[in-house]
Amino acid sequence: MDVAIVGASGYAGGELIRLLQTHSEAEVVTATSRALEGRPVSSQHPHLRGYTDLAFSNPAPGDIDADFVFLAVPHTAAMNYAGALLEGGARVVDLSADYRLPKAVFEAVYGVPHTDYFEAPYGIPELRRDEVRGKQFVSNPGCFPTGATLAAAPLARQAAYVIYDSKTGVSGAGDNPSATTHYPNVADGVNAYKWTSHRHLAEMKQELAALGSSAHCFFTPHLVPVNRGILTTAHIILKEPMGQEEVEALYRHFYQGEYFVRLQKPTLSAVRGSNFCDIGVESEGERVVVVSAIDNLVKGAAGQAIQNMNIMCGYAENDGLKVPPCLP
Numbered sequence: 024m025d026v027a028i029v030g031a032s033g034y035a036g037g038e039l040i041r042l043l044q045t046h047s048e049a050e051v052v053t054a055t056s057r058a059l060e061g062r063p064v065s066s067q068h069p070h071l072r073g074y075t076d077l078a079f080s081n082p083a084p085g086d087i088d089a090d091f092v093f094l095a096v097p098h099t100a101a102m103n104y105a106g107a108l109l110e111g112g113a114r115v116v117d118l119s120a121d122y123r124l125p126k127a128v129f130e131a132v133y134g135v136p137h138t139d140y141f142e143a144p145y146g147i148p149e150l151r152r153d154e155v156r157g158k159q160f161v162s163n164p165g166c167f168p169t170g171a172t173l174a175a176a177p178l179a180r181q182a183a184y185v186i187y188d189s190k191t192g193v194s195g196a197g198d199n200p201s202a203t204t205h206y207p208n209v210a211d212g213v214n215a216y217k218w219t220s221h222r223h224l225a226e227m228k229q230e231l232a233a234l235g236s237s238a239h240c241f242f243t244p245h246l247v248p249v250n251r252g253i254l255t256t257a258h259i260i261l262k263e264p265m266g267q268e269e270v271e272a273l274y275r276h277f278y279q280g281e282y283f284v285r286l287q288k289p290t291l292s293a294v295r296g297s298n299f300c301d302i303g304v305e306s307e308g309e310r311v312v313v314v315s316a317i318d319n320l321v322k323g324a325a326g327q328a329i330q331n332m333n334i335m336c337g338y339a340e341n342d343g344l345k346v347p348p349c350l351p
């Protein structure tokens with residue numbers, strides 16, 4: 024199957040190319056970048072030298088010739104591509120935020136009009152696999168909502184309050200340097216940002232509601248001096264207390280058979296480079312603390328996008344995603 028990656032010079036695009044090297048059915052035939060058109064992919068992604076001879080190209084949306092397309096471009100850019108690609112018959116996963124929320128919610132949260140809206144399944148396979156299967160277009164969840172929602176999902180109905188506190192690596196901000204990601208502003212420090220107003224809160228609330236939860240939901244992200252990973256501590260205040268054994272049994276049952284969810288003490292290093300989400304739980308009765316760890320670029324972006332592609336196309340769900348994490 025021929026695959027195109029739009030936004031291939033970015034971090035998520037680079038991860039798509041890396042992971043797809045081991046996919047048994049997919050071959051990357053198009054890698055786009057406006058700024059790097061004509062240059063070898065390895066000029067931007069030197070770790071991929073010897074794996075791909077592709078050069079970046081810059082086709083118009085209607086001229087992208089592939090069976091499957093990943094949109095790894097910033098939000099508000101993806102909506103310029105999705106419609107034309109679907110009309111041309113391609114199957115598409117969008118990694119941006121453009122199709123994760125209902126139109127009115129998107130416009131309120133992102134503060135821009137949506138110029139080409141249609142509904143798309145929200146591709147968090149462990150919770151919505153049946154909605155993804157066989158679809159032509161799927162919207163890939165945000166990185167924070169992925170780790171947070173997988174942490175809280177088994178207790179969603181029992182929760183009165185869910186408070187997510189996340190620590191993220193700097194690659195979450197993308198490849199464009201900024202004052203926020205400037206080395207002295209990040210190294211040797213930890214910074215809370217968007218304390219009560221991060222745009223991902225809308226997705227988190229949406230997914231709790233989809234699980235039948237009536238919980239009040241809150242979220243504060245922190246930037247920490249690591250390249251990759253999101254560690255989320257979910258403080259789940261229950262309507263009725265639950266003991267440790269009961270909570271552990273609930274999580275074991277909920278995630279039984281899920282290849283990418285491992286119930287063990289979560290650390291960023293144990294999931295780095297992989298599509299795993301590690302989850303640990305500890306109950307003190309009315310509060311359960313659930314910690315999850317993902318790699319923001321893999322389970323939080325490119326890996327989950329490939330997982331969705333596999334489900335859409337009927338391939339093994341872990342095809343292209345069997346690379347072990349690289350501790351430390």
Ligand SMILES: NC(=O)C1=CN([C@@H]2O[C@H](COP(=O)(O)OP(=O)(O)OC[C@H]3O[C@@H](n4cnc5c(N)ncnc54)[C@H](OP(=O)(O)O)[C@@H]3O)[C@@H](O)[C@H]2O)C=CC1
Pocket residue numbers: 029030031032033034035036055056057058059094095096097098100118119120164165166194195196197198199319320323324
């Ligand atoms: N980084 C992360 O951890 C995560 C990222 N995502 C999402 O994945 C997408 C890519 O993120 P990331 O890789 O970090 O971003 P980067 O900034 O690293 O890369 C963006 C890519 O998109 C291209 N691009 C930028 N603007 C446009 C445009 N208007 N039209 C076409 N191409 C464009 C860039 O190349 P060029 O400008 O040369 O065209 C580049 O290849 C975003 O939607 C992001 O929100 C989702 C989850 C996690």
Ligand SMILES: CC(=O)N[C@@H](CCC(=O)OP(=O)(O)O)C(=O)O
Pocket residue numbers: 118119120164165166167191192193194195196197244246
């Ligand atoms: C460190 C950092 O800046 N992280 C980004 C989120 C990462 C991301 O890519 O968000 P989407 O999944 O919506 O694309 C942020 O806080 O906005």
